[in-house]
Amino acid sequence: MKCLLPLIVGVASGLAVLIGMFLIPQGGILSVLLNWVIVVAAVALLVAIASLVLTHLRFIASGKKGFLLSFVLVVSFLATVGFGLYLGVDDPVFLQWVGAVVRPIETALLGLVALVMMSAAMKIFRERGWSALTVSFGFSAIVFLVLGLGFLQDLNIPLLNDAIRFVEGLPMIGARGLLIGIGIGLLMMAFRVLFGMEGSAND
Amino acid sequence: MTDDHSEVNLCPNCGKENLPMVTRCVHCGAEMESLFTIFGQPQEPNEETEESLPDIIEEIRNDPALRAPVEPESSQENQSDELSDEPPIPPEQLPDWLAKVRERAREEEGAVGDLVSGINAMDAVRDEEGVEGEFNAWINRIREKSQQENRTRARQIPDESDEPDQVPEWLQRIRALRPSPEEDTTHEVKTQPAFSDGLPREWTDEALAELRRQALQEAGEQETEPLAGSSTPAEELEPPAEMTTGAEEQAEFAQEEPSESKEDFHNIPEDEADFSVPTQNGSPEQPAEIEIENPSEPVGEQNPETEDAESIEANLTPLEEPTEVELDEEPLTEETLEPAEAESAPPEEVEEPTDSSAVPPDLLLLRDQQDRASLLAALVEQEGRVTADKQPTHKPSSKVGRLVVELLLIIGLVVSIVVGPSALAEDAPKSVPALALNEQIVSLSDGDKVLVVMDYQAAASRELEALAAPVLERLQTKGAALSFRAIQPAGLFLAQSLFEKAAMPESTRVEYLPGSYLNLLPQAVDPQTTNSSNDPSGVENLRSFKMVLLVSDSAENIRGWLEQIAPWVGSLKFAAVTTQMEAPTLSPYFDSGQLIGYASGTADGTLGTQSAFNYRAYRVGLLLMLVMLLLGIISKVEADAIRREMERSE
Numbered sequence: 001m002k003c004l005l006p007l008i009v010g011v012a013s014g015l016a017v018l019i020g021m022f023l024i025p026q027g028g029i030l031s032v033l034l035n036w037v038i039v040v041a042a043v044a045l046l047v048a049i050a051s052l053v054l055t056h057l058r059f060i061a062s063g064k065k066g067f068l069l070s071f072v073l074v075v076s077f078l079a080t081v082g083f084g085l086y087l088g089v090d091d092p093v094f095l096q097w098v099g100a101v102v103r104p105i106e107t108a109l110l111g112l113v114a115l116v117m118m119s120a121a122m123k124i125f126r127e128r129g130w131s132a133l134t135v136s137f138g139f140s141a142i143v144f145l146v147l148g149l150g151f152l153q154d155l156n157i158p159l160l161n162d163a164i165r166f167v168e169g170l171p172m173i174g175a176r177g178l179l180i181g182i183g184i185g186l187l188m189m190a191f192r193v194l195f196g197m198e199g200s201a202n203d
Numbered sequence: 204m205t206d207d208h209s210e211v212n213l214c215p216n217c218g219k220e221n222l223p224m225v226t227r228c229v230h231c232g233a234e235m236e237s238l239f240t241i242f243g244q245p246q247e248p249n250e251e252t253e254e255s256l257p258d259i260i261e262e263i264r265n266d267p268a269l270r271a272p273v274e275p276e277s278s279q280e281n282q283s284d285e286l287s288d289e290p291p292i293p294p295e296q297l298p299d300w301l302a303k304v305r306e307r308a309r310e311e312e313g314a315v316g317d318l319v320s321g322i323n324a325m326d327a328v329r330d331e332e333g334v335e336g337e338f339n340a341w342i343n344r345i346r347e348k349s350q351q352e353n354r355t356r357a358r359q360i361p362d363e364s365d366e367p368d369q370v371p372e373w374l375q376r377i378r379a380l381r382p383s384p385e386e387d388t389t390h391e392v393k394t395q396p397a398f399s400d401g402l403p404r405e406w407t408d409e410a411l412a413e414l415r416r417q418a419l420q421e422a423g424e425q426e427t428e429p430l431a432g433s434s435t436p437a438e439e440l441e442p443p444a445e446m447t448t449g450a451e452e453q454a455e456f457a458q459e460e461p462s463e464s465k466e467d468f469h470n471i472p473e474d475e476a477d478f479s480v481p482t483q484n485g486s487p488e489q490p491a492e493i494e495i496e497n498p499s500e501p502v503g504e505q506n507p508e509t510e511d512a513e514s515i516e517a518n519l520t521p522l523e524e525p526t527e528v529e530l531d532e533e534p535l536t537e538e539t540l541e542p543a544e545a546e547s548a549p550p551e552e553v554e555e556p557t558d559s560s561a562v563p564p565d566l567l568l569l570r571d572q573q574d575r576a577s578l579l580a581a582l583v584e585q586e587g588r589v590t591a592d593k594q595p596t597h598k599p600s601s602k603v604g605r606l607v608v609e610l611l612l613i614i615g616l617v618v619s620i621v622v623g624p625s626a627l628a629e630d631a632p633k634s635v636p637a638l639a640l641n642e643q644i645v646s647l648s649d650g651d652k653v654l655v656v657m658d659y660q661a662a663a664s665r666e667l668e669a670l671a672a673p674v675l676e677r678l679q680t681k682g683a684a685l686s687f688r689a690i691q692p693a694g695l696f697l698a699q700s701l702f703e704k705a706a707m708p709e710s711t712r713v714e715y716l717p718g719s720y721l722n723l724l725p726q727a728v729d730p731q732t733t734n735s736s737n738d739p740s741g742v743e744n745l746r747s748f749k750m751v752l753l754v755s756d757s758a759e760n761i762r763g764w765l766e767q768i769a770p771w772v773g774s775l776k777f778a779a780v781t782t783q784m785e786a787p788t789l790s791p792y793f794d795s796g797q798l799i800g801y802a803s804g805t806a807d808g809t810l811g812t813q814s815a816f817n818y819r820a821y822r823v824g825l826l827l828m829l830v831m832l833l834l835g836i837i838s839k840v841e842a843d844a845i846r847r848e849m850e851r852s853e
């Protein structure tokens with residue numbers, strides 16, 4: 001029964017969505033189901049936030065190493081919730097303050113990601129050696145970095161521009177293959193859920 | 204096991220072993236069919252000879268005419284073996300078959316047979332790859348180097364003849380050990396003194412002949428009266444009046460240096476060959492050093508059999524030579540003196556010759572050789588012993604290089620940012636999707652509703668705002684009615700920055716759209732649900748919009764809009780503003796017409812009049828990435844080259 005209930009729910013939800021979309025789209029079944037999905041997702045987000053706060057409160061209470069960071073997180077969360085409830089989520093001052101904190105942090109993190117990727121690109125040849133993957137990566141990275149600099153485009157040579165346009169269109173080939181693979185994977189996943197073959201439903 | 208050589212065939216080309224059933228050599232690919240034998244069937248004998256094949260091969264191999272010339276630096280054992288071999292048979296006494304075989308072997312290259320040629324090829328390969336050849340080459344190099352050093356040193360040492368009145372040290376020592384005249388049984392060679400001290404510096408033929416006769420007489424007396432030989436100790440020997448300085452030093456070394464045991468190690472084949480010079484006894488194996496070393500013992504302890512100083516000179520010449528034969532210097536210095544010198548001279552006394560100008564360089568050469576041979580012997584003895592663990596090689600710290608790279612990055616970015624933003628030129632080439640998007644915007648008329656969906660995080664806000672702001676500005680210029688929806692909660696405060704850059708009116712508001720496109724899916728599927736009062740999206744009628752502009756940093760979300768919403772609403776046009784990283788994923792949708800256009804990258808950011816994009820910093824960043832990538836490739840190539848060099852050296 002413990003394994004059967006998620007299986008039944010999963011199969012029923014999939015079938016209901018298919019029926020609502022293709023068989024009786026005017027019945028409102030799809031709208032109800034999707035609203036349920038949105039509500040459940042929002043509640044799941046709240047549960048995740050509550051779990052995060054409780055975990056860090058536990059770290060602070062136990063004095064675990066790095067509990068100061070947990071303290072900063074909890075204080076920031078409480079301050080945001082408090083000011084949001086007090087000023088309202090549409091208040092320009094509130095949004096400006098939140099943006100002033102979040103934007104530099106996330107931008108810095110993205111910059112760090114760029115540095116890490118740069119370092120990884122530098123080390124990949126030493127770590128992985130010469131292989132088809134590394135050589136193709138290095139070659140394509142050099143080509144597109146040079147094209148991204150724009151120096152060749154500034155030359156404004158028609159033949160060169162055509163070649164550049166052709167090279168820049170090459171990623172579309174990979175993207176198509178990637179999208180086809182994603183579509184087939186999603187289809188197989190949907191079938192597995194509908195037929196009760198998905199492992200996560202049996203957990 | 205597989206080491207049974209009787210079951211393998213030797214390749215006639217490379218001489219390596221192959222299985223008997225192979226038709227081609229697995230090493231070089233040469234044909235081996237001629238080596239095939241059918242088991243159980245005897246080989247047909249040769250018509251011209253009744254000898255068996257191994258005997259013929261043995262004869263061919265032993266034939267000196269077909270044998271490679273013997274190297275002069277062969278070992279003592281080889282020499283003794285060759286001496287013991289029988290002399291070659293004269294050609295007239297050879298059997299006919301053997302003569303024919305030899306003649307054919309000379310004329311035809313493959314006449315010796317595949318098996319023999321294979322053996323010869325294998326021997327040649329082993330000789331080429333053998334240790335003996337390398338060892339001999341190493342010894343030759345050492346010898347040549349030592350000869351050069353000794354010649355140079357001999358030239359630098361001042362000549363003793365410059366001080367004729369000064370008695371050499373070696374002569375003083377000999378005189379100090381000179382016995383009383385009544386005990387001296389030797390005959391002094393009468394020569395005319397050529398120097399002030401009465402001692403000539405060079406040998407003459409007469410003096411050498413006289414000295415040889417004396418030595419032979421003394422030897423004959425000792426053989427008849429061995430116990431009475433004590434009356435002629437080495438120290439009692441009057442030094443020859445015309446002894447050369449080299450020979451005098453030889454005697455000096457023989458007197459001063461302690462005798463070495465017979466078990467002394469000799470690992471230089473050439474020296475051992477020198478030791479095998481035939482002596483008076485006629486035994487080639489007896490080294491000459493034995494009789495040379497013994498006179499150096501003290502007088503009271505000398506053995507009559509070994510203390511004969513005359514034997515020094517007697518050993519200098521082989522017995523085969525007649526007594527009256529003119530004595531050349533070569534056997535004195537190279538064949539007989541060298542081993543004695545090499546074995547008896549301690550390094551500290553060797554380093555200070557009193558008359559170095561007359562010291563033959565070969566003597567010093569052999570001392571140097573002995574040192575090297577001793578070192579080699581020590582190395583051989585240490586082989587296999589437990590030594591200290593190999594010290595771990597400490598890689599050079601890469602902190603400096605890493606710091607340089609980091610500083611390069613920081614300086615480049617800071618300088619590019621401080622200098623100020625540099626916008627792209629207005630005529631910079633745009634991408635095709637961006638041009639298509641521009642055309643769609645131009646085609647909009649006043650009052651057309653455009654739904655702007657903001658679906659990006661703060662990290663991508665700089666890039667997307669630089670792209671989206673000109674587009675929004677252009678839409679506003681065209682008079683389009685813009686409706687903003689935020690998919691992400693962060694979109695609520697990110698929209699403010701975007702509105703400022705796009706110069707949107709302050710009354711512009713953005714609504715949160717929970718569930719993203721899933722929220723609008725019922726509207727897309729069922730048009731009748733569009734006017735629902737409790738619709739949380741705030742979008743009353745999706746079909747009333749002319750265009751949906753997706754400002755997103757996720758191609759997956761854009762793909763959801765295109766795949767879930769677009770098929771149900773055919774009249775709705777979808778455009779996108781996305782990051783350059785996600786743009787390739789959207790290119791198939793643009794190619795299929797599901798997207799009417801999209802803007803991405805730096806060049807597409809100049810669609811409008813604004814230039815909020817720091818193009819210089821962007822270029823510097825790309826350039827640094829390119830440099831880092833090339834550095835990684837170069838470092839890998841260098842590491843490979845170093846590794847290959849180390850492998851070659853090992």
